[in-house]
Amino acid sequence: MNAAALMFREVTVRYESGAPAAIQNVSFSLAEGEHVALVGLNGSGKTTALLAAAGLVSHAGEIQVGGLKLARHTLTEIRDRIGFLFNVPENQLLFPRVLEDVAFGLLRRGVSLGEASERALRILDALAVADLAASPVHHLSHGQKQRVALAGALVTDPRVLLLDEPSAGLDPPGRRKLGRLLDSLVSRPMNNLPI
DSSP states (O other): OOOSEEEEEEEEOOSTTSSSSSEEEEEEEEOOOOOOOOOOTTTTEEEEEEEETTTTTTTTTEEEETTTEEEEEGGGHHHHHEEEEEEGGGGGSSSBBBHHHHHHHHHHHHHOOHHHHHHHHHHHHTOOGGTTTSSGGGGGGGHHHHHHHHHHHTTOOOOOEESSTTTTOOHHHHHHHHHHHHHHHHTTGGGSSSO
């Protein structure tokens, strides 16, 4: 039997000791290939759950990614299994130029500069922003930054893709376009992307 792609067992997150729980006793399990939307009011804990899954906030309870329990000593391996898109793309765009930013996750894993750049260009092309590869990140529109940040999340071929409000700040045509793009990406296995 395959391990769950993502599993929470009685997970609670408090941002400060003694503070009310941001999420409390959350349990669920997602199978590989399963697509789920987490919905709720602002402040209901959606972002907190995603941050906990990526090991970005402390939690009580158990979180597993692909059968590996999230713990201090497994944090690097857990993060290598996850692609994460922050709700504000500027929070994850770290490098001055688009290609450098998208290739970073591969370079961090020891992929050569040439191969990392080639794969980054292919994923940018798949997301229809290859023409921005040499562009300064600070010159991009919000929608372009979202696609570049998504490229950075996808380029490493993650087992689990966590998207925090991927359409926030986009106009209705931009939301529809992003929705179609995400639908096309999740309708096929990540390893079938042209990267």
